[in-house]
Amino acid sequence: MLELSILLPAILNGLTTGAVYALVALGLTLIYGVLHIINFAHGSLLMLALYLVFFLHALAGIDPYLALPIAVPAFFVIGYALQRLVIGRASHGKDENILLVTLGLSVVIENLALYLWRSDTRTIETPYSFDTVNLGVAFVPVPKVVAFFGALIVAGLLWLLMTRTDLGRAIRALAKERHGAKLVGINVDHVFAMSFGIGCACLGAAACLLLPGYYVSPQVGHSFVLVAFTVVVLGGMGSFIGALLGGLIIGVTESVGGLFLGESLGQLAIFVIFIAILLFRPTGLLGQKA
Amino acid sequence: MKSSKTPRLSRRRFVGGTAAAAAVAGFPAIVRAQSAPIKVGILHPVTGPLAPSGQQCRAGAIMAIEAINAAGGIASLRGAKLEAVLADAQSKPDVGAAEVEKLHEAGVAAIVGPFASGIALATTQAAAKHNLPHIVDVGVVDQVVTRGLTNTFRFGPGISRIVDVAIENLVTLNDQAGKPAKTVMIVHEESAFGTGMAKTLNDRLPGKGFEILETISHANPTRDFGNIALKVKGRNPDILIPSSYYNEFVLLSRTLRQQRIRPKAVYAILGGAASQYRFVKEFPEAAEYIMDCNHWFDARNPEALALKKKTEDKGLFYSYEVFLNHECVRLLADAIQRAASADRAAITKALAESNWSKHFMPYGPTKFVNGQNTGAAPVNTQILQGDIKVIFPANFANAKPVFPAPQG
Secondary structure (H helix, E strand, O other): OOOHHHHHHHHHHHHHHHHHHHHHHHHHHHHHHHHOOOOOOHHHHHHHHHHHHHHHHHHHOOOOOOOHHHHHHHHHHHHHHHHHHHHHHHHOOOHHHHHHHHHHHHHHHHHHHHHHHOOOOEOOOOOOOOOEEEOOOOEEEHHHHHHHHHHHHHHHHHHHHHHHOHHHHHHHHHHHOHHHHHHOOOOHHHHHHHHHHHHHHHHHHHHHHHHHHOOEOOOHHHHHHHHHHHHHHHHOOOOHHHHHHHHHHHHHHHHHHHHHHOHHHHHHHHHHHHHHHHHHOOOOOOOOOO | OOOOOOOOOOHHHHHHHHHHHHHHHHOHHHHOOOOOOEEEEEEEOOOOOOHHHHHHHHHHHHHHHHHHHHOOOEHHHOOEOEEEEEEEOOOOHHHHHHHHHHHHHOOOOEEEEOOOHHHHHHHHHHHHHOOOOEEEOOOOOHHHOOOOOOOEEEOOOOHHHHHHHHHHHHHHHHHHOOOOOOEEEEEEEOOHHHHHHHHHHHHHOHHHOOEEEEEEEEOOOOOOOHHHHHHHHHHOOOEEEEEOOHHHHHHHHHHHHHOOOOOOEEEEEOOOOOOOHHHHHHOHHHHOOOEEEEOOOOOOOHHHHHHHHHHHHOOOOOOHHHHHHHHHHHHHHHHHHHHOOOOHHHHHHHHHOOOOOOOOOOOOOOOEEOOEEOOOOOEEEEEEOOEEEEEEOOOOOOOOOOOOOOOO
16 A cells, blocks of 8 residues: 555645645635635635536536636626625624624525525536546646646735735735724725635636536535635645645645545544644744734 | 395206206216326435436336326226326435425325435335335335335345345356456445445455455545545455446546556446446446446336337436336336225235236336345346446346456
8 A cells, every 4th residue: 555656646636636725725815814804605605616617618618727717807806896895894894793794605605506506516528637647657637737737826826916016015914904004095995805806716716727627516615615724724824835835735635644544534634634733833834923 | 124035046046956966966977087196206316416316217207107197097096197296305315304294295195216225214214104105216225125114115126136146146257257356346435325235245245255355435426536546556456346326436437447447347236327328428438348237127128128219219318217217107006006096005005915017127027025026136237349238147148248358
């Protein structure tokens, strides 16, 4: 079992899965880590994004990767609108309220999806769905390779956004010191909504990269949201590189754990590692000390 | 106060009324020309992960009801038609049980369904509370008929019988090829069906000279068999035995092919897609050489072939879900006919005494002992050159098995 011919593909599998976890977590870390908004609707929004990409393929024949220019802006707008019109208004600025509002939102979205599209699992077939990249030691499925590099690119873009643009500076300022930011003239509502929008745009990208190798059903968000939260806290709140690293670690842990312990117990390994890292480094891998 | 010299009931009216009453009393056939339709609950998981199978089941049941009604309905009840009351178990046992309650309230005479073993355990229990006869169309796990429920009747074979036949045929297959296979690996879905299958195999295979290297379970749905494929690769069994529902079986087969993993045989037992025309048509390379021990029709029976054509004309694949449900509805119609009643107790009694041979399954006349049709048995198939051939038993076979599968 410990032969390299089995272990190495498992690690590669884990890296590609982990990259997708990281992508989902990137959006969450922006929303959660920087804005302290606990977004319980993250999984449901991912599910909506997956449905969007699914229907674009099923009804309009658009390949999921080519749907990126549609899904990403669409979800940016959805996220912006949600924060500006629903969450921001309903929460009256209190963090506890936001938790409940996003939870309520997730229930509404999920049941709306259940009503509209039933609970069947839907998948898509693309010409490259089962093609593999032959790496000598392993055959890695093409969709997973694309997801891996896609996640890296998105992480890089986000980092550029946060460090090199005015918007990024405004977001970071708002996260550090809300009142101070207001005082220097930053439009709080607008910047909050932009952050939420960007977080949701990440989900749009994740959905395009995920669907060729995965499936969509109204309950698909559940499996991602828990892992995403784990990744965010593991990587350190507010750190994108941390979210990326955290995602990869969780992915590999899940894959190798599943190999040795069985699929269900493999999940246990994730949380054992999570607890271990938090015991020895409470701010997460790359989080700033409070 | 008006004095009523003219009585309210005039003589004309009285005579007319009497004549009408006499007509009604004397000619009941005119007024009650058609007996009330007999409601039959058709309960399947038409949504959720089991939807592909559930929808096939429902299609088969409805085709049978339409055919029976077109042929004149239930003769002993003056041509009463069967009326389908459709219900969706949503691939969940608790929803299935809730639907049984609704069907009971709708006044159904019997229930046919619900395809999945896990759901069947719940629905037969719920139906028993109302003494509602329940014909189980597939639901193979042994407990369906070992709980002493007198309302439950399973037309097709259960796991015990299927595994017996499968193992017997596997031994024969191996012997005929010079015993090239010794090691086995089992991959099964995690609900009642797959777990029951795995347990029975673990109990019986070692005694026949096969070593079970590992037994792996997977969830419904599973969309990534990468790790499981790696384990199969690592253990390198001679024979892989999968037991899953449709989607997962297809994905596992394709993943094995993608990863270039080729055991000497993929010998499925109730493999969810291993004897399905849809799988063979969509993914012929992944499907080639896969063997299955599963429900199958008597390919020599013209009625079975006529139904195959009818099904394919509707744009559906002729799968076991279709023909088993079709025959279960006909089994019910036969029972209602003999009971000459839509009363639940009468139907239950008629089913228990059933000796029906006008079906097209390779079973012989029906005989229910503790709810199990004792003649029911599976058949072994292999996918060869893009077609599903029967390889065992010899009297139904139309091809010779290819074993071991060519490596490469």
